[in-house]
Amino acid sequence: MSKEPVAVVGIGQTRHVAARRDVSIAGLVREAAGRALDDAELTWADVDAVVIGKAPDFFEGVMMPELYLADALGAVGKPMLRVHTAGSVGGSTALVAAGLVAARVHGTVLTLAFEKQSESNAMWGLSLPIPFQQPLLAGAGGFFAPHVRAYMRRSGAPDTVGALVAYKDRRNALKNPYAHLHEHDITLEKVVASPMLWDPIRYSETCPSSDGACAMVLTDRAGAARAPRPPAWLLGGAMRSEPTLFAGKDFVSPQAGKDCAADVYRQAGITDPRRDIDAAEIYVPFSWYEPMWLENLGFAAEGEGWKLTESGVTALDGDLPVNMSGGVLSTNPIGASGMIRFAEAALQVRGQAGAHQVDGARRVLGHAYGGGSQFFAMWLVGSAPPGS
Amino acid sequence: MPDVLSAPLVVEFPFTRSLGPVQSAFLTGLRERVVLGVRTTDDRTLVPPVEYDPVTAEEIRDLVEVTPTGTVTTWAWNHAPRRGQPLTTPFAWVLVRLDGADTALLHALDAPGPDAVRTGMRVRVRWAEERTGAITDIACFEPYDGEAGEPGATGKSVPAGGHSGVFGDPITGIVAPARLDYTYSPGRAQSAYIEALSARRTVGERCPSCRKVYVPPRGACPTCGVATAEQVEVGPRGTVTTFCIVNIKAKNLDIEVPYVYAHIALDGADLALHARIGGIPYDQVRMGLRVAPVWTEGARYPDHYRPTGEPDAAYETYKELL
Ligand SMILES: [Zn+2]
Numbered sequence: 001m002s003k004e005p006v007a008v009v010g011i012g013q014t015r016h017v018a019a020r021r022d023v024s025i026a027g028l029v030r031e032a033a034g035r036a037l038d039d040a041e042l043t044w045a046d047v048d049a050v051v052i053g054k055a056p057d058f059f060e061g062v063m064m065p066e067l068y069l070a071d072a073l074g075a076v077g078k079p080m081l082r083v084h085t086a087g088s089v090g091g092s093t094a095l096v097a098a099g100l101v102a103a104r105v106h107g108t109v110l111t112l113a114f115e116k117q118s119e120s121n122a123m124w125g126l127s128l129p130i131p132f133q134q135p136l137l138a139g140a141g142g143f144f145a146p147h148v149r150a151y152m153r154r155s156g157a158p159d160t161v162g163a164l165v166a167y168k169d170r171r172n173a174l175k176n177p178y179a180h181l182h183e184h185d186i187t188l189e190k191v192v193a194s195p196m197l198w199d200p201i202r203y204s205e206t207c208p209s210s211d212g213a214c215a216m217v218l219t220d221r222a223g224a225a226r227a228p229r230p231p232a233w234l235l236g237g238a239m240r241s242e243p244t245l246f247a248g249k250d251f252v253s254p255q256a257g258k259d260c261a262a263d264v265y266r267q268a269g270i271t272d273p274r275r276d277i278d279a280a281e282i283y284v285p286f287s288w289y290e291p292m293w294l295e296n297l298g299f300a301a302e303g304e305g306w307k308l309t310e311s312g313v314t315a316l317d318g319d320l321p322v323n324m325s326g327g328v329l330s331t332n333p334i335g336a337s338g339m340i341r342f343a344e345a346a347l348q349v350r351g352q353a354g355a356h357q358v359d360g361a362r363r364v365l366g367h368a369y370g371g372g373s374q375f376f377a378m379w380l381v382g383s384a385p386p387g388s
Numbered sequence: 389m390p391d392v393l394s395a396p397l398v399v400e401f402p403f404t405r406s407l408g409p410v411q412s413a414f415l416t417g418l419r420e421r422v423v424l425g426v427r428t429t430d431d432r433t434l435v436p437p438v439e440y441d442p443v444t445a446e447e448i449r450d451l452v453e454v455t456p457t458g459t460v461t462t463w464a465w466n467h468a469p470r471r472g473q474p475l476t477t478p479f480a481w482v483l484v485r486l487d488g489a490d491t492a493l494l495h496a497l498d499a500p501g502p503d504a505v506r507t508g509m510r511v512r513v514r515w516a517e518e519r520t521g522a523i524t525d526i527a528c529f530e531p532y533d534g535e536a537g538e539p540g541a542t543g544k545s546v547p548a549g550g551h552s553g554v555f556g557d558p559i560t561g562i563v564a565p566a567r568l569d570y571t572y573s574p575g576r577a578q579s580a581y582i583e584a585l586s587a588r589r590t591v592g593e594r595c596p597s598c599r600k601v602y603v604p605p606r607g608a609c610p611t612c613g614v615a616t617a618e619q620v621e622v623g624p625r626g627t628v629t630t631f632c633i634v635n636i637k638a639k640n641l642d643i644e645v646p647y648v649y650a651h652i653a654l655d656g657a658d659l660a661l662h663a664r665i666g667g668i669p670y671d672q673v674r675m676g677l678r679v680a681p682v683w684t685e686g687a688r689y690p691d692h693y694r695p696t697g698e699p700d701a702a703y704e705t706y707k708e709l710l
Contacts, residue, residue: 019406020406021406021560021561022406022408022560023406023408024405024406024407024408024411024439026408026439026440027408027409027439030439030440030447044444044445058401060403061401061403061564061566062403070442071438071439071440071441071442071445072439072440072445073445074440074445076442076443076445116406118404118406119403119404119405119406120401120403120404121401124401125401128397128399129397130397130572130574131393131395131396131397131572131574132393132395132574132578132582132688133574134663134688134689135641137634137638137641137643137649137662137663137664138632138634138638138649138662139634139636139638141632142632142634142638142649145632145649146630146631146632146649146650146651146710147630147710148632149630149631149632149675150629150630150710153630153675153703154707195635195636196633196635197634197635197636198632198633198634198635198636198649199632199633199634199635199646200632201632243610243611245610245659246609246610246611246659247595247598247600247601247602247611247658247659248600248611248658248659248708249659251710252710
């Protein structure tokens with residue numbers, strides 16, 4: 001028996017900001033979930049199950065917050081699942097929800113991911129002092145910056161590429177009312193002039209810390225037929241993981257990322273992602289990860305990803321727009337960040353992306369990764385159902 | 389086999405909570421010696437209040453005041469109070485259904501012993517002297533002989549009824565400190581590694597299957613999924629495989645910026661470890677630089693690595709070790 005086609009019929013997110021002091025965590029998730037239901041023109045009673053994700057509990061210090069959030073998400077008396085795969089969790093959560101629909105376990109599933117970073121300090125949560133171990137020497141970007149230098153050495157990319165990515169994404173964010181950073185006076189010169197924090201990573205090439213939530217309503221073919229607006233159809237979805245550290249680990253282009261993308265493309269019948277995919281929303285927490293992931297995802301040959309960025313291919317009006325929403329560089333409620341990528345891909349193929357809509361987007365990739373390049377989650381969504 | 393190390397590990401953080409409208413009214417009310425609940429769409433009164441109806445999922449904002457007297461619905465005796473608990477002497481954890489409420493609130497009951505506590509007993513709130521807008525504004529509950537609806541702690545009659553939830557100077561956020569006490573052990577493999585470091589030797593372990601040398605060792609190869617046991621001394625020299633220049637001071641680190649944070653593949657190791665580079669201007673550090681550890685007296689780890697003066701390693705020799 002074949003899988004049930006999965007459709008995204010509702011999308012909602014909060015207006016992401018540094019601190020939402022006006023709402024509890026329950027109020028935050030409720031806002032996104034309510035907007036997703038409104039978009040689908042459904043009520044709480046129409047939802048069969050809830051699948052929720054967030055980054056480590058230490059980020060807010062609420063152990064198993066899904067228990068207390070059941071009321072806010074209308075989950076009482078229904079199955080509720082929590083997914084946990086570090087920074088990729090928003091993507092993994094959506095894929096677990098999609099699997100429940102595809103397997104015909106449930107007809108309509110609400111999936112949601114969130115982070116309220118203002119309630120804690122993510123850097124503290126990630127760097128607890130461990131007895132006998134040398135303290136971390138470099139702070140947040142110090143983990144990523146050496147990998148960026150390795151990429152630059154391997155690809156021969158000019159050192160201007162990182163700033164180009166940041167400038168592009170921050171300008172895209174100006175077209176997205178939900179994005180956290182709206183830097184109206186941004187210029188390329190300002191990005192280049194921003195302080196070099198962890199050379200080669202500048203301040204303006206790093207992501208912000210945000211409070212926010214994102215929700216989607218996933219449903220089956222019958223649910224899609226009743227939907228008031230065009231659905232996004234799941235054409236392929238996959239997760240892969242690998243250890244954070246092992247001999248032979250390639251941080252620049254992790255094998256798990258390549259394998260995950262290959263699985264998605266096989267499911268969707270994509271043979272040439274650069275030709276067959278119209279746009280991509282990928283998890284870029286530091287600007288240089290755009291060219292790195294373009295290679296890892298097969299949009300460019302090894303060492304060539306930066307050329308797509310430099311030549312404007314990844315701009316909003318380019319041939320392969322990347323991070324139309326403004327990306328993680330403009331909005332980063334960590335646990336929600338993966339789902340925001342997935343939701344942006346769905347918005348694009350539904351034609352609902354507003355000012356950052358890519359004309360004629362029919363197939364768009366959503367991508368998330370996390371845990372020191374340990375977890376990968378991706379989906380490809382289309383404007384037409386699978387097999388059509 | 390050497391002794392396995394262990395040490396206390398305390399994890400603590402002052403988390404903050406944005407309360408939202410309902411919890412804000414509830415905690416501000418406690419400061420004013422008013423206990424608020426919330427009325428659901430099926431006309432039940434929930435104390436403590438919630439923001440969303442557990443039955444219908446509707447948003448609920450219909451606040452009501454209940455009396456500070458109630459009935460114990462169940463309890464458990466706490467023989468040995470711990471740090472941070474409501475009372476320092478033994479007490480009962482109780483669920484109390486306040487008069488006018490349909491659900492019970494968890495708190496402490498001050499009683500001389502377990503024989504003095506029973507399900508169904510009448511209790512009332514003992515207010516804290518200093519109240520800040522927190523659940524601890526209820527110091528605890530205490531046994532009470534009076535009837536429901538008797539004058540409340542405010543001295544005036546408080547029949548259950550609607551309440552605006554509006555108070556002057558509302559509490560909108562609280563600090564919720566959390567603390568976890570662990571005994572941490574790094575296990576056999578890392579204990580042996582740390583032991584060797586005290587003699588300024590770096591000892592990893594080789595995987596019996598793929599032959600890769602792990603430094604520091606974890607006791608198993610993450611690729612092959614098999615235990616490692618064969619000890620292999622590596623270094624002391626190594627090669628800088630990649631690095632960054634740190635320009636911002638990290639908290640709790642007494643290192644002048646800028647400095648270089650590098651991945652170093654010690655000779656004989658199959659993955660890089662992380663360390664600081666010194667003894668060379670930061671802007672002259674490069675990939676392929678050959679380095680050796682610099683120790684300070686009594687330190688568990690090398691303070692930093694310095695250039696050895698050898699010619700740089702060729703990229704081909706370390707490109708798999710970035
Ligand atoms: Zn092995």
